[in-house]
Amino acid sequence: MAKYIHFLMGLTLLALAPICLCHKTYGGYLYPQFYDRSCPRAQEIVHSIVAKAVAKETRMAASLLRLHFHDCFVKGCDASILLDSTGAITSEKRSNPNRNSARGFEVIDEIKSALEKECPQTVSCADIMALAARDSTVLAGGPSWVVPLGRRDSKGASLSGSNNNIPAPNNTFQTILTKFKLQGLDIVDLVALSGSHTIGNSRCVSFRQRLYNQSGNSQPDFTLDQSYAAQLRTRCPRSGGDQNLFVLDFVTPKKFDNSYFKNLLSFKGLLSSDQVLVTKNTVSLELVKKYAADNDLFFEQFAVSMIKMGNISPLTGSRGEIRKNCRKINA
Incomplete structure (x- = not known):
């Protein structure tokens, strides 16, 4: 009996034990x-x-x-x-x-x-x-x-x-993926971390190209929902208004959720670097569909990918220093 209780306690501890971080x-x-x-x-x-x-x-x-x-x-x-x-x-x-x-x-x-x-x-x-x-x-x-x-x-x-x-707003899908891979991050991390665009703003200068001249041929980006594009043009003109701010997720702009992915499937991603997750790669498209359908799955992967990103080449031990003032190195 004592052995059985010990075994059960062991299972409980295993269940409670966090993944080694x-x-x-x-x-x-x-x-x-x-x-x-x-x-x-x-x-x-x-x-x-x-x-x-x-x-x-x-x-x-x-x-x-x-x-x-x-x-x-x-x-x-x-x-x-x-x-x-x-x-x-x-x-x-x-x-x-x-x-x-x-x-x-x-x-x-x-x-x-x-x-x-x-x-x-x-x-x-x-x-x-x-x-x-x-x-x-x-x-x-x-x-x-x-x-x-x-x-x-x-x-x-x-x-x-x-x-x-x-990664820049107008980079190709392949360029963005390469930039992630150089940091030890993969396509799953790329899609999950892009989900951070469920909150925050972007400036007109970051997506103007999509509205007026996507491929250098004076044509808009046709992967952008045209009624949404017309709405954006009212405050992001061909010239001027560079710093005008637009929410990245127009559905729930202040709430961290999976609306971002749903917007991409409706071709209403604000940045070209967002929309290419749906239009340029089948693996990323499937991931977008999964996160759009399951908020918990998105949250789970976002947390995992953030820990992974936070572990890119940190200085530890005696390398670097502990700055007294974050804006300047210690004297």
């Missing part, structure tokens, strides 16, 4: 409990400041999520995107994907400032961004996941990496 990196492991002793309130502090920022401006959830993505695709998840330009550093904030569009830096500054008071030079800016991306997703109604921690901050930035590695 320890990710081996060059200098050590990333693991969720990294700050449990050195800064036990770290996650609580990040969450409270992100919650305050999102309550003030809903759009901030998408901005913080995007910041983590734009950081990880350049030299790995090392907070290089946060560095301002100095004599020795040319900031990634100047790159085409980030100029006039990357935002949320002040929220990261506020979190860093609070954490420096709580536990000086302990929590990296890179980990702050990973946690803020998760908290933003949850606050918008999306899935949660356990964030592996222990990243350190880079001592440099890469303007060329930012210009070349981050």
Whole structure:
């Protein structure tokens, strides 16, 4: 009887045990409990400041999520995107994907400032961004996941990496997939992570080509629903209005859900880089159909893919540093 109870307890523990979220990196492991002793309130502090920022401006959830993505695709998840330009550093904030569009830096500054008071030079800016991306997703109604921690901050930035590695709105499907594969991500990650476009905005300049001159022949993109296109043209003219903002998901713009995928199947994806998931590849089309039909499946895969993305080439061990100020390297 005692053996049987022991066996049952073992099964229960197995059922409760999380999938190992320890990710081996060059200098050590990333693991969720990294700050449990050195800064036990770290996650609580990040969450409270992100919650305050999102309550003030809903759009901030998408901005913080995007910041983590734009950081990880350049030299790995090392907070290089946060560095301002100095004599020795040319900031990634100047790159085409980030100029006039990357935002949320002040929220990261506020979190860093609070954490420096709580536990000086302990929590990296890179980990702050990973946690803020998760908290933003949850606050918008999306899935949660356990964030592996222990990243350190880079001592440099890469303007060329930012210009070349981050997928652009007008890239072909193959180019986007190649950019994901170079980061160790696959087609499933590509489709699931594109689902982050269920929240947030895009500027007219990012999709104008689709409305007026998709292939350089003065013709619109016919894979875009024409009544939707006509609606978009009213605020995105042939010239001017570059910075006019449009919601990426017009059905539930502030809610993290699978409407994005349903929109793609109705040919109402705002960006060309969204719509190609349906028009250019049968594998991605099938994934879009699956996520459009099953919100839980989308949430599950999004969480898995975010953990995977957050593990792109982190600095660990003695590599990099823990910046005191996320905008500049330590003196």
